Amino acid sequence: MLGKTANGLFWMYRYLERAENTSRLIETGQRMALTRLGSSEAEWKSILQTAGVWHGFEATGEELTKESAIDWLLRSKQNPSSVLMSIEGARQNARLVRTALTLETWEATNACYMKAKELLARKVSERDLPATMGVIRQRTALVRGATHGTMMRNDIYNFARIGTFLERADNTARILDVKYYVLLPSVMSVGSSIDNVQWETILRSVSARGGFRMTYGNQYDPIDIAHFLILDGRMPRSLAFCIRKMRDNLSYLNATYGEVPESSRKIADLEEQYLSRDISAVFDQGLHDYLQAVLSRMSDIGAQIEKDYRFYE
Amino acid sequence: MRLKIRHTTRYQFEAPVHRGLQQLRVTPLAGGNQSVTGWSVEIDQGTKQLEFQDHFGNHVDLIALDTDTQEVTITCGGEVELVENHGVLGRHWGPTPLWLYKRQTDRTKAGVNVRRLARQVEGDSDLDRMHMLKELTADAVAYKTGASEPDWTAEDAVIEGHGVCQDHAHVFIACARVLGLPARYVSGYLMMDDRTDQDAMHAWAEVCLPDLGWVGFDASNRMSPDTRYVRVATGLDYSDAAPVIGTRVGGTGEALSVEIEVAQQQ
Amino acid sequence: MDQNQVFDEMWGREENLRAPYGLFKSWFDGEEPKRLRAKQREAEELFRLTGITFNVYGQAAAEERLIPFDIVPRIISGLEWQRLSKGIEQRVRAINAFLYDIYHGQEIIKAGRLPERMITDNDAFLPHMIGVQPPGGVYTHIVGIDLVRTDDNQFYVLEDNARTPSGVSYMLENRETMLQMFPELFARNRVQRVENYPSDLRSSLAACAPSVAGSSPTVAVLTPGIYNSAYFEHAFLADQMGVELVEGHDLRVIDGRVAMRTTQGYKPIDVLYRRVDDEFLDPLNFNPDSALGVPGIMDVYRAGGITIANAPGTGIADDKAIYSYMPDIVEFYTGEKALLENVPTWRCSEPDSLAYVLDNLSDLVVKEVHGSGGYGMLIGPTATKKDIAEFRKKLEAKPGNYIAQPTLALSTVPVFTRAGLSPRHVDLRPFVLVSPNKINITPGGLTRVALQKGSLVVNSSQGGGTKDTWVLED
Secondary structure (H helix, E strand, C coil): CEHHHHHHHHHHHHHHHHHHHHHHHHHHHHHHHHHCCCCCHHHHHHHHHHCCCHHHHHHHCCCCCHHHHHHHHHCCCCCCCCHHHHHHHHHHHHHHCHHHCCHHHHHHHHHHHHHHHHHCCCCCCCCCHHHHHHHHHHHHHHHHHHHHHHCCCCHHHHHHHHHHHHHHHHHHHHHHHHCHHHHCHHHHCCCCHHHHHHHHHHHHHCCCHHHHHHHHCCCCCHHHHHHHHHCCCCCCCCHHHHHHHHHHHHHHHHHHHCCCCHHHHHHHHHHHHHCCCCHHHHHHHCHHHHHHHHHHHHHHHHHHHHHHCCCCC | CEEEEEEEEEEEECCCEEEEEEEECCCCCCECCEEEEEEEEEEECEEEEEEEECCCCCEEEEEEECCCCCEEEEEEEEEEEECCCCCEEECCCCCCCHHHHHCCCCCCCCCHHHHHHHHCCCCCCHHHHHHHHHHHHHHHCEECCCCCCCCCCHHHHHHHCEECHHHHHHHHHHHHHHCCCCEEEEEEEECCCCCCEECCCEEEEEEEECCCEEEEEEHHHCECCCCCEEEEEEECCHHHHCCEEEEEEECCCEEEEEEEEEEEEC | CCHHHCCECCCECCCCCCHHHHHHHHHHHCCCHHHHHHHHHHHHHHHHHHCCEEECCCCCCCCEEECCEEEEEEEECHHHHHHHHHHHHHHHHHHHHHHHHHCCCCHHHHCCCCCCHHHHCCCCCCHHHCCCCCHHHCCCCEEEEEEEEEECCEEEEEEEECCCCCCHHHHHHHHHHHHHHCHHHHHHCCECCCCCHHHHHHHHHHCCCCCCCCCCCCEEEECCCCCCCCHHHHHHHHHHHCCEEECHHHEEEECCEEEEEECCEEEECCEEEECCCHHHHCCCCCCCCCCCCCCCHHHHHHCCCCEEECCCCCHHHHCHHHHCCHHHHHHHHHCCCCCCEECCCEECCCHHHHHHHHHCHHHEEEEECCCCCCCCCEEHHHCCHHHHHHHHHHHHHCHHHEEEEECCCCCEEEEEECCEEEEEEEEEECEEEEECCEEEECCCCEEEEECCCCCCCCCHHHCEEEEEEEEECC
16 A cells, blocks of 8 residues: 555544544534523633634634634634534545545545535524534544445555544543543532533533443542543543554554554553553543643654654655 | 776765765767777765666666765776777767757757857868867857856857857857757767876767768867767757756755866776 | 538438437437436436546636536447447557657658658657657557547547547446446447456556566556546546556655555556656656656666556657648558548648638637647637637747648537437547557547537537447447
């Protein structure tokens, strides 16, 4: 496989994952705004921070309102992580790696892009937002479905999966890091309804409310939440789960290519040093420090994968 | 006459080369009055990729520069046996069509000044006229090193009134083509009588006359080549016959040094 | 144009249904127009989904556009096709022989059959190809011959495409779409298959591999990238052949070969089907500013380390100035009269011809010698007085840049409109694969249709559409 193709697959699926993550954040924000009284600007700011796009938004000088925040996240062309730009990025990369995709996967991606372009051509009113988000969620799910249902389980698939999980782990780690202060033990004692809302926001933004309830019941406990999102290997958006999946996919590549490159060693180190401890050790290090360390390791692993598999010249 | 030649070209780069390729035209042409023995081309900090014959019949080596190199040295040399032919090479041969040598190139484009020079050419035969052209060229463009630019055109050299052997060859070729004769640029070695170390490679022109075929003219020395002249590469102008043509990424701040020894073997 | 002068491929001149269309007609008559309209929309949706789009040159926003597709097939009988393909094969052989000669002995010039100035003043002549032996002796591995029809038995060659003929993906997708939408039509009619083209292309290219290649040569397609107007086709062909689709920056010269950067290191390529023009192919040897090419690829080629398809410099054979000599060229190299006729052509470089052309501008089509895609041409009969006056100035300024031809009464084939079947002018581009031992012509080719009533311009960039082209088994 061409290095460029591996790169294109990696990014196609990163963008697809990003489109889904950003959509989820919009829905979370919308949900919070609906269920709370009073000003929600601070909440939207934190949503934009969670998506990693706050600085970009701030630079536009636009006033932060619910509408402007949603528009920035959903369809702004200046925001490279907006849902529309992410889907366009996924489709552009799909075009680049067209020969590596099945017809079904390509057509689902192209259809997703055409639909998103049509739906997001104009500002989406609050009334239409749920339906629009529903359609987009459906379309991206079709791409995933075509991917899982029709693509060979070879190196093509492995690079697609590595891109997916790196983006997802990055997203979860970022959400936790933006909100880490509400998970600190010192705040726990307060146990106010505000904290409950914050915790719910976190769980919602990674689609984990149901899973959490199933595991821990109805009581929100920040330590449980942190454990669930960081170390629980059953939770498909937890750091432990995503990193394990990346390691698995890299090991399939190693089996195919017959070599163990640096990235595999680095990911094994990450797992061993950061994801094999219990949650109290995480809090002992300091949640923020811990997450920063994990984020920086992951970005290093991403760069190493680029190098190991010759994404660029 | 038997000449022993050793030619070293050294490139130094301030910034390391990321990637680079060079076409080398440094192997003397076999055939005609030349026979070449034991010619070698050695590269330090570069690797030979392949060799081929280009569309003018030149031998070309393609080399890749080593990644991260800051100094590349190309050393070539060997022996060439020459038979006196007074610059007459004879009838055109090979797949290159003769008409191609009538093409104007960027460097040999005839401007007002080149045309004026060409109009002064007189003589009873083509050969006479070409000898006169050689003299006219030498008169119009005084030989002066270090005062011309390597990318000068024939027209530039006539306007400036001075130049080096490359400019003489370009002016001669430009005029010959204006006069309707196929002409080409020759890059090669010249053994100067009084010394072994030479400053640079030499250049002269060849023109194809209806009766004699290809004949060489060296305006810089106001003569036709003899057995001290070794033909290395030919083309429509300097850019076809240059010893090194390359492309690279990185390797900015290039410095070039050349050492050439040409000595007669007893 | 007077419709009575026009030959319709379904109805002839006299409203007598021609035999190849018999079964189609009876099927069509039994169909509800409403269903067909729905099918037409469905076809468009299929194309859009597959992403069969092209970018229009000369438009600022490189929007991807669809080439309109018409559901009425263009039908050619087996016998007609047999005759045509003989002529095509003869012409393609002659083109390859001509290219070899032009880059070696130039015997055709020495024999006085082609004026020297046709080559000496021609930018399409590539000096770097002089003396080069292309692997397998093939210059044009893929050729598209543009044909027009004016009568039952009268076809003309409009132009030869010997560089990088495009459009074959439309031929394949058109068939695929028809098979999906109207399977019953293919059950009634025995239509010769085109589906083998990609695998034929791959084996044809592999058969031209250089001697350094192993027993199973590595083939790749070189594209200028996703912003190129024909990117879809490049990706489509690479995908269908099962080979890598590469760009210049994926390739470099390593160990004397052109190699592609894979996840496991550099791997040499034996045959490169390039869809990048000569000028941009090699910044070391040609345009130094090109970012689309591979530095040194021309040197690897000259050293016998790679096959470039089509070979560099083949443009000299499809140059419009050379075109008018094609009958002589065919005769010179095959020793036979050309089976396919040229459109009569006036070379404006010749004073007598120029005078005639200037006197008859309103009846003629005048084309730029080096232009393509229907740009920079004058169609006399439909041009305004102002257009003609402006063109006259251009022509007088540089007559050597132009050739002129009569406006041919191009045949029509019906298209499906709101008002039912309605005739539209068409041309045909058959695709030819050349390997050392075989010339393979896909039955049919790409039919382009001028969708505007009465229009003669079939180019997709100027509002033309396409049709599925059937050659029947007789």
